[in-house]
Amino acid sequence: MTAPSRDHLLPPRSVSDMGTTADAGGDTGFDHLVRPPAKAHKSHSRRRTLSTRSLLPGSILGLWCLLTYGGVISAQLLPSPSVVVSTLSNLWDHQQLAYQLRVSLGRSLLGFAIGAGAGLILGAASGLTLIGEELVDAPMQMLRMVPFLALVPLFILWMGIDETPKVALIALATVYPVYLNTSTGVRHVDKKVVEAARIFGLSRGRLSKEVILPMALPQILTGIRFSLGISILALVAAEQINAKAGIGYIMLNAQNYDELNVIFVCVLLYVVFGIIADVLVRLVEHLTMPWRAGVSVR
């Protein structure tokens, strides 16, 4: 047996060798080439993140101070921050603000729990089963378009003027975002993974609980985020129904007596609710979807 010929093989050339054959000018010949732009590693320090996040709210606060203390806008139209703070402490001391907050948040959370829970169950039923979709989807799509504010008089007529219509109104308003996001989320779960799980003999119950719902969780949480916001929104409307306590009640009184400062305090409280709700949902996302940690398009 003869040794195979190696004549057609050449020793490897260095990069600069290759350059000189292409460009006799003696230059390296790679002048027309550029390094691909490296994607910057986007990870900010905690402090930097916090300061970036507070940049816009901070400048609004600054502008507010400038306009009020500088005397650009009359105190009749826009109270200064210090006036709002003193009104807040006044409300806390003389109008049992802590109690009012508790009443309001209790209503809002109870309504949200009922509404979001129903939305989750109906959405899962509609997303997971054909009969569920046929039964539930069309009515939900129809009712979704009814503005819940328009139902306030009806609810008073049907349920009286105590807690029931308030909670019912909030529950009704929070059903739809969770319903829509759950049913679409469940429907868009990767069919191939579901098929694999089915072949491995998972029962319907385990399939839904262990595979489909966790995979739909990101979208379900988007629905919950929406619903939390709407529960506060619906609270304002609900507390106009003969309320004897709550933020909406304070706000309604302030409207009637033209107490601009009090209205501002209430607006600020709603802002704080918004931040708290967001932090809560982020925390839940972090705790319930650990597999997404570090996997992100950014």
Place this chain on the structure above:
Amino acid sequence: MTDHKTALVLEGVGKSFGDRTILDDVNLRVGTGEIVALLGASGSGKTTILRMVSGLESPDTGDVLVVRTRSVVFQEPRLVHSKRVWQNVLLGLGKERPKRTLALDALREVSLESRANDWPATLSGGEAQRVALARALVRKPDLLLLDEPFAALDALTRVRMQQLLLDLLQSHRIAALMVTHDVNEAVALADRILVLKDARISLEVVIDEVRPRTIADSDLAALAVDLLAELGVVDRSVRSRPDLTRTSPPAPTPLAG
């Protein structure tokens, strides 16, 4: 009932989608511990056979009989991203809380014990496919169905995975029906190769060459060329060893019991 020597029987199986006949009178038998490769051009019905054996499709005519415990490895890993690696391995085990040690044992067999607590999204393609293999094997199947299991892997990983698969199949005496369009893969792994063409099994080749096999073996290289010719990829005139191939389709297998 199948007898103890048979893991899978297809008898006179036919299947059409609309007016397209995908399978027509397909007869096939896989023995216990036997590795059978099913070759065929794209759209020849290979995957349909596998889906029928998995219970995802039912045949229009004929009969499919298969052992009770079987597992599937797909082309993609198809892991559940919300479960950790070891939980994914236990996915196919019954209701009564399966032990974590079972998963670790299975992961050790595919050399991935150290990644047991990781999320599937952090695995490389080859690692994820090894987890899928562990998930299939932890059920102690009598038959493993493989649908182009290594097609999405790079060439080096593929060779390693083929060796790993072969070791595991042989040490656990698991029968395998492997759908592939990689002729070399079929030649390297299978005890028997079936070629699916024009809705029927057009060619059956038994390979009793010892393993590990290398395509540098001239007999196997010639066989690969023959198979490519049968698949219509290379010219018939290149065919070199007509003695090795049996061109008549296999006779229907009588069912025991």
